[in-house]
Amino acid sequence: MYMSKPLDEMxxxxxxxxxxxxxxxxxxxxLGAFIIALAIQLVLVPVHMLTGGVSxxxxxxxxxxxxxIWIWYIGLNIPIFIVGYKFISKRFALYSLxxxxxxxxxxxxxxxxxxxxxxxxxxxxxxxxxxxxGLGVGITLRSKGSTGGLDIIAVIISNFWxxxxxxxxxxxxxxxxxxxxxxxxxxxxxxSAISIFISGKVVDKVQLGPNVSKSAxxxxxxxxxxxxxxxxxxxxGCTYLAGRGAYTGESRDIIMVIVSRTQLPRLxxxxxxxxxxxxxxxxxxxxxxxxxxxxxxxxx
Numbered sequence: 001m002y003m004s005k006p007l008d009e010m011x012x013x014x015x016x017x018x019x020x021x022x023x024x025x026x027x028x029x030x031l032g033a034f035i036i037a038l039a040i041q042l043v044l045v046p047v048h049m050l051t052g053g054v055s056x057x058x059x060x061x062x063x064x065x066x067x068x069i070w071i072w073y074i075g076l077n078i079p080i081f082i083v084g085y086k087f088i089s090k091r092f093a094l095y096s097l098x099x100x101x102x103x104x105x106x107x108x109x110x111x112x113x114x115x116x117x118x119x120x121x122x123x124x125x126x127x128x129x130x131x132x133x134g135l136g137v138g139i140t141l142r143s144k145g146s147t148g149g150l151d152i153i154a155v156i157i158s159n160f161w162x163x164x165x166x167x168x169x170x171x172x173x174x175x176x177x178x179x180x181x182x183x184x185x186x187x188x189x190x191x192s193a194i195s196i197f198i199s200g201k202v203v204d205k206v207q208l209g210p211n212v213s214k215s216a217x218x219x220x221x222x223x224x225x226x227x228x229x230x231x232x233x234x235x236x237g238c239t240y241l242a243g244r245g246a247y248t249g250e251s252r253d254i255i256m257v258i259v260s261r262t263q264l265p266r267l268x269x270x271x272x273x274x275x276x277x278x279x280x281x282x283x284x285x286x287x288x289x290x291x292x293x294x295x296x297x298x299x300x
Contacts, residue, residue: 021091022144024143025145027143028140028145029098029099029102029140029145030102031139032136032137032141032145032147033102033105033106033136033140035135035136036103036133036137037109038110039051039128039129039132039136041069041107041110041111042113042115042117043132044125044133044195045059045069047125047188048184049126049191049192050176051192051196051199052172053172053173053176054073054148054149054150055069055073055149056180060179060180060183068107068108070103070104070105070107070108070111073104073107073149074100074101074104076149080149081096081148084153084155084156087152087156087159088152092144095143095145096145096146096148096151098145099140102147103147122191126194127195127198130194130196130198131198131202133199133202134199134200134202134205137203138202138203138205138207142206150172153172154168154169154172169200213259213260213261214283214284215256215258215282215285216255216257216259216281216282216283217241217280217281218254218257218271218278218280219252219278220271220274221252222274223240223252223253223255226270226274226275229274230257230267230270234259234263234270236257236263239256240253240254241254241255241256258285
């Protein structure tokens with residue numbers, strides 16, 4: 001009996017650990033970190049450009065001191081993890097630690113690769129570096145993790161001052177580019193800004209992937225018929241909202257429905273076949289929490 005209690009506690013702890021991790025996510029984080037390292041060491045650093053976030057600071061320090069990027073990257077992340085661990089979930093902490101160590105490891109390996117991509121044009125290097133880096137970061141985020149650094153800083157700032165993540169990333173990267181301008185020149189700084197901008201756009205596309213949905217509001221005098229067709233042919237649920245015309249004062253039902261991108265043309269066809277005078281407004285929905293739709297990205 002005495003031995004069984006510690007054994008049961010260990011078994012319970014192991015089960016909880018298995019519940020918060022996924023081997024698929026781990027592989028995604030490792031792949032993403034490897035791709036980020038390729039972008040930094042093979043594309044950006046050889047032409048003296050940088051990425052955003054903590055890795056960008058590590059690159060600047062590498063240019064100034066000659067000390068390897070991976071060493072600076074770990075050194076900068078240690079205090080960030082110490083300060084920020086209480087503000088993030090256990091899974092995100094584990095995944096971020098894994099991502100940070102994996103990126104540092106791959107940065108150390110890739111720095112010794114003698115690979116000449118033959119890119120002599122700075123604009124092309126900025127574009128390629130941004131695309132590859134964004135691909136790696138996007139894969140990492142889709143795997144519900146990160147490579148530490150700026151993601152954790154953003155969580156801390158958001159908790160204390162309430163700023164949204166987009167603004168935090170923008171202003172931190174702006175400060176990093178300002179520091180780089182003081183240590184480099186305006187041409188390389190501008191090309192680095194282009195690379196960071198492209199990277200952000202690629203991250204959005206990769207993270208959201210094909211799962212971006214469309215939300216539609218449909219105003220029609222034949223809402224019942226349209227709703228029946230949506231339910232029967234598109235197999236999507238829809239909701240009636242109560243509406244009233246500001247000019248006419250007439251009450252009218254409004255249909256709200258969320259469909260996949262591929263279902264959108266069929267939705268339009270259904271609506272306008274039934275009511276050619278229907279009014280439709282369509283918006284992009286990047287996160288939908290309902291059966292039939294998936295959400296990807298880190299859970300802080």
